Amino acid sequence: MTEKELLRIASAEIGTKENPAGSNKVKYNTWYYKREVSGAYPWCMVFVQWVFDQAGASELVPARTASCGTLMTYARRKDEWVTEGYQPGDVVIYDFEGGAATDHTGIVESVTGTTVTAIEGNTSVNDASNGGEVCRMTRKLGTVKGAWRPQYKEDEDDMTRYQKVTDIPDNYGWRGVVDDLMTAGVINGDGSDPDGNNDVIDLSQDMVRMLIFNYNAGVYDGILEDAGIDPSKYK
Numbered sequence: 001m002t003e004k005e006l007l008r009i010a011s012a013e014i015g016t017k018e019n020p021a022g023s024n025k026v027k028y029n030t031w032y033y034k035r036e037v038s039g040a041y042p043w044c045m046v047f048v049q050w051v052f053d054q055a056g057a058s059e060l061v062p063a064r065t066a067s068c069g070t071l072m073t074y075a076r077r078k079d080e081w082v083t084e085g086y087q088p089g090d091v092v093i094y095d096f097e098g099g100a101a102t103d104h105t106g107i108v109e110s111v112t113g114t115t116v117t118a119i120e121g122n123t124s125v126n127d128a129s130n131g132g133e134v135c136r137m138t139r140k141l142g143t144v145k146g147a148w149r150p151q152y153k154e155d156e157d158d159m160t161r162y163q164k165v166t167d168i169p170d171n172y173g174w175r176g177v178v179d180d181l182m183t184a185g186v187i188n189g190d191g192s193d194p195d196g197n198n199d200v201i202d203l204s205q206d207m208v209r210m211l212i213f214n215y216n217a218g219v220y221d222g223i224l225e226d227a228g229i230d231p232s233k234y235k
Helices: 003-011 027-033 044-054 068-077 171-183 205-216 221-226
Strands: 091-094 104-111 115-123 133-140 144-148
Touching: 003 044, 003 104, 003 115, 027 044, 044 068, 044 104, 044 115, 068 091, 068 104, 068 144, 171 205
Parallel strands: none
Antiparallel strands: 091 104, 091 144, 104 115, 115 133
């Protein structure tokens, strides 16, 4: 299963609400506990578990749990815990001000230099960690404690690899961006071309997309400027 397949399942659930409001009576809890429950059964992590089950990927989940803290613990044990460089498909754990150390969770759709957008269960605009609905939420990166990174299957796009910068399609300036990033030292090749940027880099298509995403978000602006390169050239 790829992260794209998982996100398709998660996004189809947007708008699903517990009924009645404030009861925690929702299909995800019924699936998890194998009976209808209400009361003190928060379900943000249960929603994540349900999505992986529906995708046929329960074996990827490090622990069957309704607890954000427990998932974090087991993800660390499996060396699948990250605290930077978040990407689509990561399961983020939030630490909101004034709450517990592990308040809430969601499945990442996209990331910018300052925010993360995720599909989350049991949330709302008025109650971040117990809002009773599946929503797409955008939050500050500073609220993210870390993320579990599942071992997804590579999709067909990931199988495409570029050995050299000249192999990268010049669509939308992709080749030029990677060339500038090599000049600035963000990307290092194998050293086979010490006088230029034609050494081997061996980047997957997904890696190139992430570099372009970060470039457009301004992640490399300072490094490019220090190298005398205009960071807005391909934006």
